[in-house]
Amino acid sequence: MMQEISIVSMIFTAALVLICLFLVLAPFFSLDSYLSFANKGQDSATNKEVLLSTLNELEFEYKMDKISHADYKNLKKQYEAQVVSIMKDEEEQMTSQTVDKDLMAEIEREIEASMKSYQNKKGEGK
Incomplete structure (x- = not known):
């Protein structure tokens, strides 16, 4: 039971880290689309x-x-x-x-x- 929880928590943690990295790095790679979105607002x-x-x-x-x-x-x-x-x-x-x-x-x-x-x-x- 303890190993199942640790595997699930590791997968969840890895997914959370990947999502955070994506959110932090995405604006640097698509600056033009980000700026056009900001202008439309x-x-x-x-x-x-x-x-x-x-x-x-x-x-x-x-x-x-x-x-x-x-x-x-x-x-x-x-x-x-x-x-x-x-x-x-x-x-x-x-x-x-x-x-x-x-x-x-x-x-x-x-x-x-x-x-x-x-x-x-x-x-x-x-």
Whole structure:
């Protein structure tokens, strides 16, 4: 009876040690998937707002000649790609939900109007 308990306890202990090692070492080997999981947990609207304000700051720094043209273009491209990705995710979520078609049409008109105003403002810059 004593040997059966010790064998069972050794197997349980070994399994527990392996699980602990896996939990401790797994994030180091799959850092990208861990980071993408952490990002999905955050509010996409907050992320979008942060990215848009970062784009504004980036443009301001470029106009103040604090960063080079090449850096500006690269960073702007990266941030815009992230914003587009968030907006596509939001759009997919919205279309998967049942939404009033009149409301969607009004939202699309507002988006188009704000895009036109943004393009007009962008044309006035550097």
